Amino acid sequence: MMGWIDQNEFLIGSTLTVFLLAISIQIPLRLGVISFASIGYYAIGGYGTAILMTQYDVSTWTSVVVASVAAAVVATLLGLIISRLNGLYLAMATVSFSLLLSAIAVNGGSVTGGAVGLFGVIGDITIWHTAGIAVVIIFLVSFTERGKLSRRIDATREDSQLASAMGINVTAYRRLSFPISGLIGGLAGALAVNLKTAINPESVNFTLVVLALTIIIIGGQASWIGALAGSLFFVWLPEILVFVGEWEEVVYGTLVVFAAVLVPGGVVGVFNDWRHRRSVARERPKVALLEAAAGESDAELTQSRSGKDG
Amino acid sequence: METSEATKAPTYDYEPVAEARGVAVHYGGIKAVDGVSLGLRPGNISGILGPNGSGKTTLLGALTRMVQLTRGSVWCQGQNYSQVKSDRVITLGISRTFQTVRLLPERTVWDNIILSTDVVFKRQGDKVEGLVKEAIARTGLEGLEKARPDELSYGMQRRVEIARAIAVQPRLLFLDEPTAGMSRKERTDISALMRSLRSEGLTQLIVEHDVGMMVETCDYLYAMNFGSLIAEGTPPVVVRDAAVQEAYLGKHGRHDA
Numbered sequence: 001m002m003g004w005i006d007q008n009e010f011l012i013g014s015t016l017t018v019f020l021l022a023i024s025i026q027i028p029l030r031l032g033v034i035s036f037a038s039i040g041y042y043a044i045g046g047y048g049t050a051i052l053m054t055q056y057d058v059s060t061w062t063s064v065v066v067a068s069v070a071a072a073v074v075a076t077l078l079g080l081i082i083s084r085l086n087g088l089y090l091a092m093a094t095v096s097f098s099l100l101l102s103a104i105a106v107n108g109g110s111v112t113g114g115a116v117g118l119f120g121v122i123g124d125i126t127i128w129h130t131a132g133i134a135v136v137i138i139f140l141v142s143f144t145e146r147g148k149l150s151r152r153i154d155a156t157r158e159d160s161q162l163a164s165a166m167g168i169n170v171t172a173y174r175r176l177s178f179p180i181s182g183l184i185g186g187l188a189g190a191l192a193v194n195l196k197t198a199i200n201p202e203s204v205n206f207t208l209v210v211l212a213l214t215i216i217i218i219g220g221q222a223s224w225i226g227a228l229a230g231s232l233f234f235v236w237l238p239e240i241l242v243f244v245g246e247w248e249e250v251v252y253g254t255l256v257v258f259a260a261v262l263v264p265g266g267v268v269g270v271f272n273d274w275r276h277r278r279s280v281a282r283e284r285p286k287v288a289l290l291e292a293a294a295g296e297s298d299a300e301l302t303q304s305r306s307g308k309d310g
Numbered sequence: 311m312e313t314s315e316a317t318k319a320p321t322y323d324y325e326p327v328a329e330a331r332g333v334a335v336h337y338g339g340i341k342a343v344d345g346v347s348l349g350l351r352p353g354n355i356s357g358i359l360g361p362n363g364s365g366k367t368t369l370l371g372a373l374t375r376m377v378q379l380t381r382g383s384v385w386c387q388g389q390n391y392s393q394v395k396s397d398r399v400i401t402l403g404i405s406r407t408f409q410t411v412r413l414l415p416e417r418t419v420w421d422n423i424i425l426s427t428d429v430v431f432k433r434q435g436d437k438v439e440g441l442v443k444e445a446i447a448r449t450g451l452e453g454l455e456k457a458r459p460d461e462l463s464y465g466m467q468r469r470v471e472i473a474r475a476i477a478v479q480p481r482l483l484f485l486d487e488p489t490a491g492m493s494r495k496e497r498t499d500i501s502a503l504m505r506s507l508r509s510e511g512l513t514q515l516i517v518e519h520d521v522g523m524m525v526e527t528c529d530y531l532y533a534m535n536f537g538s539l540i541a542e543g544t545p546p547v548v549v550r551d552a553a554v555q556e557a558y559l560g561k562h563g564r565h566d567a
Contacts, residue, residue, distance in 0.1 A: 166426035
């Protein structure tokens with residue numbers, strides 16, 4: 001077991017940092033905010049850590065914390081600036097934000113290392129540290145997936161107007177998602193740069209957005225389990241697909257398309273549906289009986305509903 | 311907020327539960343609601359009647375702060391709440407249902423109903439479950455707590471919405487076309503439920519275009535057309551009003567609308 005972990009340390013580390021990035025995108029997404037800014041946070045976390053460690057000799061952990069907090073601060077400001085935007089306009093603004101940061105990375109001269117980037121980021125973060133951080137994040141995120149908080153989050157995403165009418169402060173929830181997303185995104189970048197020992201503009205470009213989004217779509221949007229399942233799948237898939245050789249990307253793309261079409265709720269959605277069906281199966285006869293007692297006739301319903309549009 | 315002639319406090323011979331004072335909602339050149347004043351009678355079921363596009367739902371939106379007022383003000387218990395955010399309206403004791411079914415599809419009936427109750431009663435957590443159970447009993451949803459909305463008939467889904475709205479123990483309940491798309495039996499049941507809520511002192515305002523149901527259920531009617539009130543009074547008076555017949559029922563006085 002330990003031997004296997006040592007052999008696959010890089011892949012395991014990648015899985016965990018990609019997972020954190022996916023969580024960073026998932027948190028606003030669960031509130032109905034389609035934000036691509038996480039790549040920007042990831043860049044701030046990654047570059048910030050690399051600059052502090054290689055140019056200012058700051059210790060590993062201090063660099064990681066400072067860079068992640070910086071990402072959270074920037075995220076908060078971004079959230080305030082774009083809080084008047086919605087849906088696709090907001091998504092566009094966050095794409096611009098991420099592209100802006102990758103432009104800064106390219107043109108940052110000796111600070112960011114330009115197109116070559118920064119390398120030699122050798123700290124003392126082990127795979128166990130990264131795993132520990134991931135577990136803490138999972139623990140915290142799982143609180144938002146239970147009880148009243150999860151109901152409010154669902155309502156904010158599914159129907160923000162309804163949520164407001166129910167007394168939920170939609171703006172506050174959405175605004176709060178920015179610093180949280182920023183902190184986790186920054187952390188993902190900071191840990192990734194320690195794992196890879198280098199960072200360059202290529203590693204924080206739009207490809208990363210696409211990867212993180214696909215992970216959430218395939219894994220499921222509603223839960224950290226989805227993000228983890230998706231991360232495992234996408235980090236290890238290229239390894240598994242090595243045997244198909246040059247067709248790898250085609251197979252990869254096809255799988256993604258099929259998954260998006262066939263399981264829109266992701267792997268976790270399929271599991272939840274199954275679990276709900278199983279729990280309701282026992283109640284089913286009772287439901288049917290109650291419905292019948294309520295005197296609902298489908299034919300009558302269809303008739304009275306037709307030609308009616310409010 | 312502009313103060314014009316229309317926004318001055320009108321006098322009623324009763325204490326209105328909620329009031330619209332010269333409310334106007336304009337979208338560009340379209341005057342969806344244009345200077346409506348009304349004061350809801352406590353303990354009554356009031357109704358707003360009017361053809362599609364007459365501004366009924368927009369007025370309801372104005373009274374629940376979901377649409378911005380162009381002019382005028384809205385009042386509740388003597389408080390001007392025209393600047394209150396829409397998510398605070400429920401804490402004023404104003405609850406509502408919607409024209410279309412708006413339930414969380416992935417959530418059970420129980421979760422859908424408790425959604426607003428535990429926001430409103432967040433400091434009295436122990437009360438919440440009891441209130442939800444009571445609302446479920448009142449709307450005849452017992453045994454369906456674990457079902458998801460898509461497993462229920464349309465009529466049952468609407469009941470879940472009513473349960474959600476009454477579980478917060480509102481002072482005032484707005485119902486936007488509560489019986490639209492329901493079978494006759496369902497309509498009668500819902501109408502009976504509204505009357506039973508009234509007997510407990512809950513003031514209600516229904517927006518509907520089903521005249522029969524409105525006459526049967528309401529104590530007081532307002533008729534709207536082109537964003538303005540064209541008549542108000544007891545149901546028999548309003549239904550017989552010439553302007554209402556013209557605008558709403560059509561010149562030939564069709565009664566099957």
